[in-house]
Every structure is written in structure tokens, then in C-alpha cells.
Amino acid sequence: MIEPDVVALLESGAATMVGTVDADGKPAGMHAIGVQVLDDGTLRVALNAEETEVLDNLRATGVVALAATDVPTLRSVQVKGRALAVEPLTAEDRIRTDRYLAAFFQVVSETDGTPLDLLARLVPRELVVLVMTVDELYDQTPGPQAGASLVRA
Amino acid sequence: MSGADDSSPQPTLADIECCFEGITPAVIATASADGTPNVTHLSRVHYVDETHVALSNQFFSKTTRNLAENPRASVIVVDPQRYDSYRLTLQYERTERRGPLFEELSRDIDAIAALTGMTEVFKLKSADIYRVLEIAQTPAVGDGR
Numbered sequence: 001m002i003e004p005d006v007v008a009l010l011e012s013g014a015a016t017m018v019g020t021v022d023a024d025g026k027p028a029g030m031h032a033i034g035v036q037v038l039d040d041g042t043l044r045v046a047l048n049a050e051e052t053e054v055l056d057n058l059r060a061t062g063v064v065a066l067a068a069t070d071v072p073t074l075r076s077v078q079v080k081g082r083a084l085a086v087e088p089l090t091a092e093d094r095i096r097t098d099r100y101l102a103a104f105f106q107v108v109s110e111t112d113g114t115p116l117d118l119l120a121r122l123v124p125r126e127l128v129v130l131v132m133t134v135d136e137l138y139d140q141t142p143g144p145q146a147g148a149s150l151v152r153a
Numbered sequence: 154m155s156g157a158d159d160s161s162p163q164p165t166l167a168d169i170e171c172c173f174e175g176i177t178p179a180v181i182a183t184a185s186a187d188g189t190p191n192v193t194h195l196s197r198v199h200y201v202d203e204t205h206v207a208l209s210n211q212f213f214s215k216t217t218r219n220l221a222e223n224p225r226a227s228v229i230v231v232d233p234q235r236y237d238s239y240r241l242t243l244q245y246e247r248t249e250r251r252g253p254l255f256e257e258l259s260r261d262i263d264a265i266a267a268l269t270g271m272t273e274v275f276k277l278k279s280a281d282i283y284r285v286l287e288i289a290q291t292p293a294v295g296d297g298r
Binding site: 015017018019020021025026027028029030031048050051053061063064065066067069076078080112114118119121122124125140142146147 | 176177178180181182183184186188189190191192193194211214215223225226227228229233235236237238240242291292
């Protein structure tokens with residue numbers, strides 16, 4: 001069960017990223033383009049469709065870490081899970097990713113002054129959606145509580 | 154390799170030196186011995202020489218544990234002027250807990266802590282030195298909207 005405040009963080013304009021690993025244990029990470037938490041507890045995560053190393057890892061080993069950090073406060077969480085599918089965007093996904101990018105760019109620009117047109121260079125040409133489980137969930141906010149489990153018993 | 158243009162020569166660390174100014178946070182992915190990945194932000198990647206970078210180890214304990222088991226890392230750095238991204242494939246080599254590099258990173262962390270209100274939290278434990286095995290520009294972006 002993911003607490004509502006964690007759902008809100010994951011679905012906000014937080015900085016999001018995924019970590020993957022190949023069959024030989026070599027890691028590869030990338031920025032993610034927003035998260036949706038579904039009613040069944042799985043996540044839909046938009047990724048750059050041209051990041052072949054990461055996508056190959058997802059298909060090969062299926063293990064994935066996802067982190068989200070609120071830009072102004074650095075409040076952070078990390079999810080450990082498994083890839084269930086890598087699939088094309090739906091129309092709803094496209095609306096959600098557009099909304100995410102607008103929110104993310106706005107908060108980054110307000111926090112560090114980066115121009116919005118420069119941030120737009122982070123927008124991938126093509127996106128796919130990773131569907132993943134949430135097997136473990138941790139607080140990753142910098143400080144002594146980092147690493148504490150956030151999964152409610 | 155997932156470079157934007159495989160016919161282009163691999164960039165050097167000197168080519169992407171502006172990525173190491175600490176303006177845009179980096180991303181580091183590691184994996185434990187059992188193959189569980191971990192991913193987190195880094196405030197800054199430091200250029201050491203033409204084949205090495207240093208990462209400041211403040212508190213990313215899971216990353217540290219992973220690197221003790223599996224000394225490979227994947228780091229994404231961003232050019233703050235163009236917002237081009239690069240993936241560095243790293244191999245951990247050694248840790249320094251004193252000396253000029255440690256002192257430089259420690260001053261840098263103290264400055265970032267002051268800016269972010271994290272003075273009581275950000276404290277450099279070590280400067281970890283990595284050999285850069287590969288640099289690849291991540292797939293071209295910027296015209297996706």
C-alpha cells in the first residue's frame with residue numbers, strides 16, 4: 001500500500017529517474033518522464049524510447065529502481081520493482097506526460113532559474129511506457145531517515 | 154552503446170567539462186551483487202583527469218554498499234548550457250579521505266549544503282575515484298514537443 005503523500009510525490013513534477021541492470025550486473029540509469037500510480041499499485045513510467053541500453057536491460061532482467069525527488073525540498077523516495085511490460089503510450093499517457101513536463105520544468109525554473117526553452121531540450125522525441133510493480137518502497141530524502149521503508153504493514 | 158550518433162567519435166571528459174560545474178544534478182545508478190539496481194541524484198561529478206572523475210560520498214549508503222559488491226556505475230551528467238545529456242560508464246578505483254581532492258570536494262559540499270539548507274545533513278565522508286570506461290551522448294532530445 002502506497003501512502004497518499006507518496007502517491008502525490010510520485011505523480012507530481014518531481015525529478016524522476018530509473019536504474020536498471022543487465023544480465024552481467026552492469027547498471028544503467030536514465031531520467032524518467034513522470035509516473036502514474038494505478039489503482040492496483042503498479043506504476044506507469046514514461047521513458048525515452050531511444051534509450052536502448054536501459055530498455056534492453058528492462059527486457060533482459062526486468063529488475064528496476066525508480067526514484068523521485070521533489071526539486072525544492074529534496075524529499076525523495078525510491079521504489080524497487082519488476083518490469084511487467086514496456087509498451088506504447090496511450091492518449092492518456094501523452095496527456096499525463098505533457099502535464100508532468102510542464103510541472104517539472106516550472107519547478108526547476110522557479111528553483112534555479114533555468115530558462116524553460118532550455119529545459120525543453122530534455123523532451124525525448126519518442127516515449128514508451130514502463131509498467132512496473134512496487135515491491136519495496138524507501139524514503140530517500142537526504143538525512144538519517146534515508147533508507148527507511150515506507151511500505152505500510 | 155546508446156549514443157545519439159554511433160558514427161560520431163566518443164566525447165572525452167574534456168569535451169564535456171561544463172557538465173562538471175555542479176549546476177545540474179547528476180544521476181547515478183549502481184547494482185548490488187544480486188543484481189538489484191539503485192538510483193539516486195548526485196549534486197556534482199568532479200573532473201579529476203582525462204580518464205577519471207570523483208564522486209562525493211556524503212550519505213548515499215546503498216550506493217556505497219553496492220559499489221563494494223559491484224564496482225560499476227552508470228552516471229548521467231547534463232551540460233547546463235545546452236542540456237545535452239551524457240552517460241558515463243564508470244569503474245570504481247579508490248577512495249580518498251584526506252588530501253587536496255578531498256578538501257576540494259568537502260568545500261564544494263559545504264557550499265551546496267549552505268545553498269540548500271542542508272548544512273546539518275550534507276557532510277563529505279570520502280571522495281571516490283572512478284575510471285571512466287565509456288562516454289555516450291544520450292539520444293538526441295529537444296524536438297519532442
